[in-house]
Amino acid sequence: MDELELLKKDWQKKEEHLPKLSYEDIYKMIWKKSSSIVKWMFYISIIEFIFWAAINLVFTDAESWEFFKTLHVYEVTLTLTLINYAVLLYFIFKFYSNYRKISFTDSSKKLMKTILSVKKTVTQYVWFNIAVFTVSLITGLYGSLRYGPDSEKILDAAEQAGNQTIFWILTIGATLVIVVLLLLLVWLFYKLLYGILLKRLKKNYEELRQLEI
Amino acid sequence: MNKKLEHQFVTELENNQNIVHKVCTLYTNDRDSHNDLFQEITIQLWKAYPKFRGESKFSTWMYRVALNTAITLYRKSKRTIQTQDYESVVFKIKADTYDETEEQQLKLLYGAVKQLGDIEKALIFLYLEDKNYTEIAETLGITEVNARVKMNRIKNKLRTILNP
Numbered sequence: 001m002d003e004l005e006l007l008k009k010d011w012q013k014k015e016e017h018l019p020k021l022s023y024e025d026i027y028k029m030i031w032k033k034s035s036s037i038v039k040w041m042f043y044i045s046i047i048e049f050i051f052w053a054a055i056n057l058v059f060t061d062a063e064s065w066e067f068f069k070t071l072h073v074y075e076v077t078l079t080l081t082l083i084n085y086a087v088l089l090y091f092i093f094k095f096y097s098n099y100r101k102i103s104f105t106d107s108s109k110k111l112m113k114t115i116l117s118v119k120k121t122v123t124q125y126v127w128f129n130i131a132v133f134t135v136s137l138i139t140g141l142y143g144s145l146r147y148g149p150d151s152e153k154i155l156d157a158a159e160q161a162g163n164q165t166i167f168w169i170l171t172i173g174a175t176l177v178i179v180v181l182l183l184l185l186v187w188l189f190y191k192l193l194y195g196i197l198l199k200r201l202k203k204n205y206e207e208l209r210q211l212e213i
Numbered sequence: 214m215n216k217k218l219e220h221q222f223v224t225e226l227e228n229n230q231n232i233v234h235k236v237c238t239l240y241t242n243d244r245d246s247h248n249d250l251f252q253e254i255t256i257q258l259w260k261a262y263p264k265f266r267g268e269s270k271f272s273t274w275m276y277r278v279a280l281n282t283a284i285t286l287y288r289k290s291k292r293t294i295q296t297q298d299y300e301s302v303v304f305k306i307k308a309d310t311y312d313e314t315e316e317q318q319l320k321l322l323y324g325a326v327k328q329l330g331d332i333e334k335a336l337i338f339l340y341l342e343d344k345n346y347t348e349i350a351e352t353l354g355i356t357e358v359n360a361r362v363k364m365n366r367i368k369n370k371l372r373t374i375l376n377p
Contacts, residue, residue, distance in 0.1 A: 109354025
């Protein structure tokens with residue numbers, strides 16, 4: 001294509017029209033804060049770690065533990081909590097080591113892959129928490145219906161109103177609906193958040209990846 | 214020691230700033246975005262500088278960081294209004310070119326390049342900077358064969374944009 005050769009010639013002549021920054025201008029710039037998506041992703045991830053850790057702490061204070069005992073779900077909840085903390089540590093470690101791997105001197109493809117893997121770690125962590133949250137919700141509900149202070153009243157009322165099977169089906173159904181709605185909400189939130197943040201990067205990564213197939 | 218590194222870096226960048234300006238020109242449409250991207254590239258270059266051990270030329274190393282910032286890290290600014298003033302300064306066609314058709318052709322070509330995607334722009338940029346396919350492939354992380362294939366597709370695309 002001759003036009004491209006023409007463009008190349010002109011492109012290389014064009015330098016004199018480019019802006020010129022002074023030593024001082026550049027010096028000032030190196031101390032400014034980055035506004036790159038990697039920075040944003042880092043802050044969002046930190047917030048996520050804190051958010052889920054805080055939820056764990058709120059739901060597992062001394063009073064709650066006593067309550068769990070009365071509901072006979074103490075062991076299950078304790079195990080879940082311990083697993084939760086171990087997994088939290090694992091994810092923080094994985095997140096940090098992946099984050100450190102982000103290097104702008106890598107090739108574009110490798111760089112984008114690393115950034116996406118950091119995001120993947122955080123997403124996995126969030127899904128893990130949702131799973132734990134769901135299990136806690138179900139055990140909590142089960143515990144309160146079987147051993148909770150008002151459980152007998154509720155079950156008796158169910159017995160009188162019809163039969164217990166329908167009651168249990170309805171309860172399970174309602175729980176499922178709540179869980180699904182919750183998942184949908186979280187999913188939507190992440191789609192929006194990372195969608196905005198990583199749309200361009202994902203598109204470019206796909207383009208490079210497709211090229212290699 | 215740190216002061217020395219700062220001085221070294223700023224001097225190198227000052228001498229090679231054209232590369233960064235050219236990347237900014239390609240990826241942004243107005244002066245504010247140009248400056249934003251320039252600043253972001255400078256920050257990323259500075260952050261990566263301690264690891265730069267002179268295994269390649271400073272300018273070669275810059276191409277990579279600058280392009281990577283433009284195509285992966287930088288969020289496109291919402292400002293899309295192209296200021297005529299900016300365009301005409303950056304894409305100024307040399308006044309001593311009296312050839313009307315050539316001038317017209319160049320104008321169209323620059324316009325067409327502006328319409329390309331991020332990756333395509335990166336390839337064209339490296340091509341215009343006279344990089345060989347080995348370098349282009351290494352910078353982007355693809356094979357040399359695929360770099361050539363992609364480049365041919367871009368040429369075709371440009372042709373289509375120019376002669377719809």
